[in-house]
Amino acid sequence: MTSIISKFITKTLCDNQGGLDLDSLNAILSKSFTVADPLLQSVLLDGAAFALGGGETAAGAPRLGPGTLVVAKTRLRLCSAKAGQCSQCSQLHLCRFVVCGQCRFGNSCKNSHSLSSGKNQEILKSQGLQDLTERQLFQLLLQNNPRLLPEVCPHYNKGDGLHGSCKFSTSCTKLHICQHFLQGDCAFGTSCKRAHHFHVNKQLFQCFSCENVENLFQIYRNKFIIEGQGERRASEFPGRLLPPAVPQTLGGATRRPLSSKPKPASAPKPASDADKNEICLFFIRKNCSFKEKCARVHWHLPYRWQVSDSDGVTWTDLPDMEEIERAYCDPRQENSSTEQPSLTAKFLNLYFLKSQSAVDFLTMTFKSRPVRRLSTASSVSKPPHFILTTEWLWYWRNDTGQWLEFGQKDADAQASITPSMLEKLYWADRDGEVPFCAGNQQYILHFAGEETQMYQQNLKYQTKRKIRRRPRFVSADEVAIKLKSAGSSTAESLPQYWDKNDHPGCDYKLIQLSKSAEYNRIETLFKRTMPNSTIHQIQRIQNPSLWRVFEWQKEQMTKKNEGKSVNQLYLFHGTDESLVEAICEQNFDWRVCGTHGTVYGKGSYFAKDASYSDQYSRISSRRNKIMFVALVLVGDSTQGRSSYVRPPPKGNSKAFYDSCVNSESNPSIYVIFEKQQIYPEYLINYS
Incomplete structure (x- = not known):
């Protein structure tokens, strides 16, 4: 009975992109079988046939319950030897491109395209997989055989550059995508600086069928669940699956449906880096009830300038914070010193000395130590009723060195895009490109990941102009006025x-x-x-x-x-x-x-x-x-x-x-x- 149930579940999972949540699997299973709880538990906890992801016990081990994802697993692999160089191994002898979806060599391919050979059938039978259809088997192999899928680049997922710390950038043969996205636990969501799609890596999947390309996320998710869990002993899982429900009987066997009983509300999720660097709008209004549980920074202004201590962990508030902010909001300023350099050597030297003790906005440093600017949420990310959000303005530098705001008229032409539009696009994809027009000229604005590297390029002449993104200045007095006005409004x-x-x-x-x-x-x-x-x-x-x-x-x-x-x-x-x-x-x-x-x-x-x-x-x-x-x-x-x-x-x-x-x-x-x-x-x- 156990073998029958196990094979049925494997086939069902492979028909559903390799994995199903517990509720969905249970609903399908109950239409064909009535199984006692202990038997079903022993089947699903078979580490050789299934991997579990999602719900966890307090100790962090996968569990059967809320959020559990059941994934089909196998030890079967494709033989990695060249055609004709292996005779007695226990792995499938099959073209890897056929498994992925399409082999461009067709009938001239040196590797087998058939599962019906005597040796392959013998191997499938030894693994209990002889009853799987070709489509089911290929799904199972894709998420279990490591050499079938392009590897996720570990260097891309580290570092702050456009390609992380990967030195090969566009020539890298590994997958440039956010690994946490594939694992389903990326805390940054749409604001993540790493790719959450497979478009930039499409050359790596040329041999994949359209169906498999559409299912890449599920395939990689299943792969990470299988690799992350490995085989676990049944003792690591709770002995009791779920509470009693209405019994169903068939042939003397009694089974209570294996449904997902909700677990108690889980502990608060760890705050993302984006949350930790965002000032709480409710605290500014002096009414944040989350108090110390709040994921955001509690500060009385919509901005906060801090410098890193020598330990590299602690941040200290900078003095004259409002003046630093005032300077930063001016797109002409490259540091917090408000004095402009004089032409005389004496004053030029004095300016240099003063700028050394100022915040450098281009490198975000103060006396060679890192500086950070904390801020309230961008105004485009909140409804208009929210006060003291940060309004970001976008500027470009013309031929005379002047910084002009997007959307405002220049001597030549007005850009077809506004700061608000740019800000929304920037939040959607910080590595993206934005086409726009100014008069009869066409441009591409490159966000390029880092603010100091942003530029726009004329498509006809290929000339480049620098871009700056700076907030609209709000003084401490203006904050007080806005708070008072909001409190008195009806x-x-x-x-x-x-x-x-x-x-x-x-x-x-x-x-x-x-x-x-x-x-x-x-x-x-x-x-x-x-x-x-x-x-x-x-x-x-x-x-x-x-x-x-x-x-x-x-x-x-x-x-x-x-x-x-x-x-x-x-x-x-x-x-x-x-x-x-x-x-x-x-x-x-x-x-x-x-x-x-x-x-x-x-x-x-x-x-x-x-x-x-x-x-x-x-x-x-x-x-x-x-x-x-x-x-x-x-x-x-x-x-x-x-x-x-x-x-x-x-x-x-x-x-x-x-x-x-x-x-x-x-x-x-x-x-x-x-x-x-x-x-x-x-x-x-x-x-």
Whole structure:
């Protein structure tokens, strides 16, 4: 029985790009077999046939449960000897290009293109793989045989250059792609400076079929899971898979479905370097509830200049920070000394001495020590209602040495691109190129990875001009004025049912609901799957700041949807009681609040059924539990995957889906990647 189940699972996985999450595999398996839990556990924990990725135990070992990805594994390899030089080995004698998808030598190829030879059939039978179709076998070999896939360049994944520390750059025969992206754990997402696609390496996959090229991410993901796990003893895994469910019987055998019971909310994710270098907008407004748990820097200004200490670890604030910022915002300045050099030797020498004690903006150093500038998020990455974001301006240098802002009129012509457009493109791809026009001339702007290396080039004359990206200056006094103005402003369009007397500007207020139509609506939603629970209190969360952002996001999504209304749902979210205040104030942030697994993507998880979210509601100081009811702009949804850090594009179009789900036909779990699509509207206190 074990062998039959194992072979069925192997064939199923190979038909599904080599791996499946536990829920999907279980759904397919249950249509054909009824298997006792211990038997199924022993099959899946066979380290020779399957590798497990995703969910982990506290000790870091792969486990069967939430987020587990089951990947097909084999010891079978292709013989690496040349044709005719091997006779008795136990590996397949087959052309590697056929396995990859296409051999350009065709019938003249010296290597075998057939699996039906007596020797190959004997080898397949010895491995228990004789029943696999050719397509299934090739999928299995691709993710297990190391020599079939181009190796990921380890040097590209180190260093700060355009090609990392790889000295061969474009001539390198290894894959230049972010390894963490392939492993599904890149913390930088779309802002990562390394490639998250295979386009730049397409010459390495010329022998691959179109189908295999489309599935490269899954193939490499499976490969890393197999290589990273190796063979583990069954004792390393939990003895009990999952809780009891409704028993199913067939022929005297009883099996409880192996479904993914949610594990408790995981610990907060480690902050990325991007987060650690970003100043918290909520702290500037003096209301960050995450406090020491906040992934971002707490500072009272939207910029912070620091110099590295001699230990190379500690950073110290530079004096006269506002003056350094003022100088940096001037594109003419190459250092923080505001004095311009005189023509006389005496003053030239004096200027040189002063510049030595200034911050060098081109090398970002101060007295030969590294300097960093921390900043709030770019204004293009946040809705317009966010104050004190950093507005970046873009400049180019003309023939007379003047720095001119993009989009503003020059003596000759005005560029067809604005600083805002450039900033958005820069955030999308920092190694990219941007074509634009100025008058009757065409140009290409090269971001080139590093700000000091950016330039634009005239396509006709091939002349190059330097480019600079500098922020718009904001003084400490302006910060205070903006904070005061934001605090006194009123919300433009708050919901009619809100208590208008109880919203204190940017802060939030919890309003306890009395028995009413509003109360009954939320109670009915909750009781649909939690009929035996007792609701002690329902509170409405009134946060004008979050509401304005939510309404703005709805407007943007409606415009992209050609004016059609956007699909929005009330969904449930259970979390740790200690995070309630932070969520009410700043919305959901999966990196801080933890996640309910990442099997459908790295985002915030919401459930249609309260009973699902109940398993994530954790209590500490009291017996009652807390659950959020959020209004969520789910928009257009698609099937999620563990590798997603944002929804995928819709087919071949430039448009993206708005959210991911566990099932397109009957979704019950939604993954949201942009918190502007969420408004945490109610808190339910229950037992």
